[in-house]
Amino acid sequence: MTSTGLGVLISGRGSNLGALLAAREAGRLPIPLRVVLSDRADAAGLDLARRAGVPALHIPPGPHRTRMSPEAEEEYVRALRGHGVDLVALAGFMRVLHAEFLGAFDGRILNIHPSLLPAFPGLDAPGQALRWGVRWAGCTAHFVTAGVDAGPIVAQAVVPVHDDDTPDTLAARILIEEHRIYPEAVACVAAGTFRVEGRRVILAGGGGTTFPSGFPGSTSRHVEGETR
Numbered sequence: 001m002t003s004t005g006l007g008v009l010i011s012g013r014g015s016n017l018g019a020l021l022a023a024r025e026a027g028r029l030p031i032p033l034r035v036v037l038s039d040r041a042d043a044a045g046l047d048l049a050r051r052a053g054v055p056a057l058h059i060p061p062g063p064h065r066t067r068m069s070p071e072a073e074e075e076y077v078r079a080l081r082g083h084g085v086d087l088v089a090l091a092g093f094m095r096v097l098h099a100e101f102l103g104a105f106d107g108r109i110l111n112i113h114p115s116l117l118p119a120f121p122g123l124d125a126p127g128q129a130l131r132w133g134v135r136w137a138g139c140t141a142h143f144v145t146a147g148v149d150a151g152p153i154v155a156q157a158v159v160p161v162h163d164d165d166t167p168d169t170l171a172a173r174i175l176i177e178e179h180r181i182y183p184e185a186v187a188c189v190a191a192g193t194f195r196v197e198g199r200r201v202i203l204a205g206g207g208g209t210t211f212p213s214g215f216p217g218s219t220s221r222h223v224e225g226e227t228r
């Protein structure tokens with residue numbers, strides 16, 4: 001099933017939103033970006049969207065710290081529907097979504113997370129990776145389900161962990177890959193060129209496994225390079 005309108009939910013700087021806007025500009029996103037919503041009035045991504053001519057709204061989340069009130073969720077759903085959104089991309093949105101919201105866009109919500117899920121779900125994934133001592137980290141584009149960072153995986157990319165990494169340096173390396181795989185994952189889902197078998201998401205034409213440029217022995221499809 002193809003989608004006809006994309007909505008993006010943010011809470012902060014919006015660099016992944018920026019990657020989606022750049023992909024749209026470059027003709028690599030086969031879906032119009034109809035609206036950007038934020039739970040924070042001061043999210044820098046709101047200005048980014050407005051400068052790109054995309055409607056951007058702050059909708060207060062209610063009194064809770066990590067989730068939204070049912071009334072706020074209803075307002076988000078209303079705003080998204082009102083702007084013709086049928087596919088939602090979370091891009092640094094820091095709130096847990098509940099059944100009503102998930103049901104309103106059933107199977108049509110994506111997220112980008114800075115770890116190789118199922119390792120290190122939740123907050124501070126790069127810090128978790130460093131503390132665990134893994135030698136490889138990365139990011140995951142996945143469908144959103146009721147569990148935190150637990151939905152079917154659309155695409156992943158790996159990056160090396162360096163001995164002198166801090167959570168910030170590792171997060172910065174991962175972010176480069178997020179900007180690469182998230183627009184591609186959103187594009188595939190928007191175009192409907194995938195199927196889901198159990199937990200496995202099979203993208204038409206392969207893909208979904210990507211490596212940093214120049215990764216030795218890489219045989220998977222690379223985002224910019226199509227096939228190799």
Ligand code: GRF
Binds near residue numbers: 014016017113114175
């Ligand atoms: C990214 O690291 C993303 O993986 C996580 O939150 C961060 C958002 O960054 N979910 P930005 O606002 O897109 O720059």
